[in-house]
Amino acid sequence: MVGLKRNIRKLSKYFMRDNLILTAGAGLGFCSSLAVTNKLENSLTMGIGVTLVTAGSFCMVYPFRRLISTAGTHHKISLLMIIVSVFVAIFGFFAQAFVPEVTANIKAYIDLITTNCIVLAVISEGLTVDFWEAQKKILKACLGYSAALILLALFREPLGFGTIMGFSVSSDSFPRVVLMVTPVGGFFALAAFRLLLRPFLLKAGIVFQEPSSCECAASANCKTPVVASRQKKKISKLSLITIGLGFCLFISLVIHVQTISSLHAYFLILCPVLLNALFFDGIVLSKLLGMCPLINKSRQIDAAWKMGVAVIIVTTLSTALNWLVYHAILVKCSDFLSKYSPLPVRLENIFYLTVFIVTIAVFVQILSVLLRRFARNVYEEMGQFLELITVNCIVLASATFTIPTGAKFLVTTVTAFGYGLHWMMVVVWLALLRRQRLFVPTTAWDEDTIAILLLGIMAAIFTGIGMIHIF
Amino acid sequence: MEEFKKIILRVASILLITFLPCAGLIMVYFYTTPRIAEYYDVKEKRAVLDIFNIPYRVKKSSIMGFQFKSPDKKDIKEVFKKNITVEEPAPATWDVLSAGTQTVQEKPEIGKKMFKYVKDGKMQGVGFVESKMGYGYNKSSTMSLFICVEPDLETLKGIEVLDHSETPGLGGRITEEQFKKQFAGKKLKPKILVVKGRKAEGANEVDAITGATNTSKGIESFLNDAMNEFWKVQGDIKW
Numbered sequence: 141m142v143g144l145k146r147n148i149r150k151l152s153k154y155f156m157r158d159n160l161i162l163t164a165g166a167g168l169g170f171c172s173s174l175a176v177t178n179k180l181e182n183s184l185t186m187g188i189g190v191t192l193v194t195a196g197s198f199c200m201v202y203p204f205r206r207l208i209s210t211a212g213t214h215h216k217i218s219l220l221m222i223i224v225s226v227f228v229a230i231f232g233f234f235a236q237a238f239v240p241e242v243t244a245n246i247k248a249y250i251d252l253i254t255t256n257c258i259v260l261a262v263i264s265e266g267l268t269v270d271f272w273e274a275q276k277k278i279l280k281a282c283l284g285y286s287a288a289l290i291l292l293a294l295f296r297e298p299l300g301f302g303t304i305m306g307f308s309v310s311s312d313s314f315p316r317v318v319l320m321v322t323p324v325g326g327f328f329a330l331a332a333f334r335l336l337l338r339p340f341l342l343k344a345g346i347v348f349q350e351p352s353s354c355e356c357a358a359s360a361n362c363k364t365p366v367v368a369s370r371q372k373k374k375i376s377k378l379s380l381i382t383i384g385l386g387f388c389l390f391i392s393l394v395i396h397v398q399t400i401s402s403l404h405a406y407f408l409i410l411c412p413v414l415l416n417a418l419f420f421d422g423i424v425l426s427k428l429l430g431m432c433p434l435i436n437k438s439r440q441i442d443a444a445w446k447m448g449v450a451v452i453i454v455t456t457l458s459t460a461l462n463w464l465v466y467h468a469i470l471v472k473c474s475d476f477l478s479k480y481s482p483l484p485v486r487l488e489n490i491f492y493l494t495v496f497i498v499t500i501a502v503f504v505q506i507l508s509v510l511l512r513r514f515a516r517n518v519y520e521e522m523g524q525f526l527e528l529i530t531v532n533c534i535v536l537a538s539a540t541f542t543i544p545t546g547a548k549f550l551v552t553t554v555t556a557f558g559y560g561l562h563w564m565m566v567v568v569w570l571a572l573l574r575r576q577r578l579f580v581p582t583t584a585w586d587e588d589t590i591a592i593l594l595l596g597i598m599a600a601i602f603t604g605i606g607m608i609h610i611f
Numbered sequence: 612m613e614e615f616k617k618i619i620l621r622v623a624s625i626l627l628i629t630f631l632p633c634a635g636l637i638m639v640y641f642y643t644t645p646r647i648a649e650y651y652d653v654k655e656k657r658a659v660l661d662i663f664n665i666p667y668r669v670k671k672s673s674i675m676g677f678q679f680k681s682p683d684k685k686d687i688k689e690v691f692k693k694n695i696t697v698e699e700p701a702p703a704t705w706d707v708l709s710a711g712t713q714t715v716q717e718k719p720e721i722g723k724k725m726f727k728y729v730k731d732g733k734m735q736g737v738g739f740v741e742s743k744m745g746y747g748y749n750k751s752s753t754m755s756l757f758i759c760v761e762p763d764l765e766t767l768k769g770i771e772v773l774d775h776s777e778t779p780g781l782g783g784r785i786t787e788e789q790f791k792k793q794f795a796g797k798k799l800k801p802k803i804l805v806v807k808g809r810k811a812e813g814a815n816e817v818d819a820i821t822g823a824t825n826t827s828k829g830i831e832s833f834l835n836d837a838m839n840e841f842w843k844v845q846g847d848i849k850w
Binding site for chain 1: 625629631633635636642643644646647753774
């Protein structure tokens with residue numbers, strides 16, 4: 141009995157300590173963990189996928205670690221992501237062939253393993269240590285991730301659908317909590333898990349209490365007077381009038397756009413698309429992506445604004461570029477190949493992920509070079525954010541969600557712009573809310589949990605807005 | 612010059628490292644594509660057979676008391692071949708392989724892939740697959756329905772949801788039998804109506820899904836638009 145207890149404790153220690161989702165404070169890998177956990181089979185597939193992809197691509201990268209570590213950070217990240225994307229594509233094909241029913245639901249999120257923060261963080265950490273040591277670490281992180289996914293799914297699926305793995309477990313008369321299935325439920329479930337499990341884990345000695353006066357709280361406290369003493373920017377009368385006039389002009393344009401029939405046709409298509417991407421089906425609150433930068437950057441309002449602007453620019457431009465590359469190069473090439481090759485090859489189905497990643501990486505690199513040359517001061521403010529954006533899920537997501545489904549150029553670009561705008565809106569809003577300190581958290585860990593809770597409330601609000609029928 | 616050399620070195624190293632996995636990827640592609648294509652093929656055929664009420668064999672197996680039902684793929688294909696005539700549009704741009712994979716091909720403007728069921732020399736019904744963007748709650752993704760009408764082209768025989776990206780549990784309930792069954796025998800002219808708040812009574816009315824009004828409305832306008840296009844293309848062809 142004692143031995144069993146010890147073993148359980150050992151096992152849970154192995155999974156729970158430094159578990160990136162349930163106990164760590166960084167917020168890595170939240171995106172997929174929230175989105176796929178409404179069914180147990182989805183989370184199992186996702187867990188296996190992450191483990192295989194990480195281990196496989198690490199084996200691929202490890203022999204070249206000297207080459208990689210001498211190169212710069214950006215180069216390292218892009219190279220890692222390219223290799224990871226190839227492995228993700230391989231896993232995607234296998235999943236489609238063997239578990240097609242499950243994959244049909246979560247294909248989008250399998251693609252996005254590429255930008256899963258856990259994969260990248262673990263691989264780049266593993267490059268600095270011994271091979272088997274690193275494999276052990278990878279296994280630990282990935283199994284911990286899978287364990288967290290399964291726990292969340294075991295919580296959400298019986299409540300939401302009344303089933304586990306498709307077999308019904310609760311009687312039909314038991315009410316289904318539909319909320320648990322929706323994205324909103326994901327936030328609430330994760331926050332609840334983190335809040336409820338914490339005392340148990342503390343008591344079992346699996347997690348240790350951090351020093352209670354966390355540094356972020358302290359730094360925020362000493363920052364507050366600085367903010368207060370900063371002079372308020374006065375809005376001059378002229379600018380007010382200009383804003384008002386501009387607003388009126390915009391409204392009148394929107395109203396009178398139907399006088400030009402061709403423009404009106406575009407407007408009728410693009411306006412719902414933009415509104416949809418911006419509010420109803422936003423990338424953060426309903427597709428649950430782009431969490432890690434969201435939680436980390438919303439600590440300060442200033443950083444939130446800058447990151448938001450950078451995200452908008454990169455998302456819109458790189459998605460437009462991706463569309464061009466996809467249609468001009470990939471589709472043309474495979475049309476050309478299909479004339480000569482005996483086997484049907486559709487390059488756009490095989491390499492779309494890799495090509496998107498390459499395009500984004502190259503674009504970000506070029507943008508930062510251009511900024512350094514022509515706008516030095518902008519670069520100094522924005523530069524660090526630009527480097528980070530390559531790893532951001534939403535840049536890749538706005539490409540993979542729209543382009544392979546055959547959307548038109550303008551629709552793709554407008555959707556991407558809407559996603560970027562949505563991200564900025566949410567991050568600034570969250571930063572403002574977190575600044576208010578509605579609850580006073582004692583640790584950094586608790587603060588992140590509360591941020592998740594706030595996001596859940598926001599998502600609930602937006603689901604409500606989506607119910608209003610406008611068009 | 613030094614910069615340039617560095618960039619060349621980096622690109623070369625990336626190409627070198629990614630070469631091996633890419634080769635593996637292509638092998639995997641060739642291995643899995645037929646399987647994936649077969650799955651979607653069987654899925655489509657099964658939907659067609661279900662709607663026309665044509666029986667096919669279902670394999671039954673029980674493991675540890677749980678009953679598993681899995682349809683027989685071979686039988687589905689045979690039954691399908693025997694009963695259904697598939698009418699392809701004249702310009703054969705429809706690639707069968709592409710149905711199983713990610714891309715939605717640019718569909719030919721006129722004419723669709725038609726499934727016709729002829730029994731005892733009499734036309735029993737016509738069906739076609741329609742996939743469109745911009746309907747339902749999730750407006751920026753495609754929804755794909757199999758719509759089937761009686762030979763008079765005005766009465767619905769049934770619908771089947773092939774592909775959608777609604778929220779599971781809410782809008783995702785359009786795949787449930789209870790919702791889909793309602794459409795059988797409904798009149799499509801003047802237009803189909805999804806009603807909420809009261810019971811559906813008329814010959815062209817169906818009940819909306821509780822809590823998923825947008826999706827229900829989306830299905831409604833999807834059906835109406837699709838049928839209008841269908842009639843326009845069919846024009847004066849009568850069977």
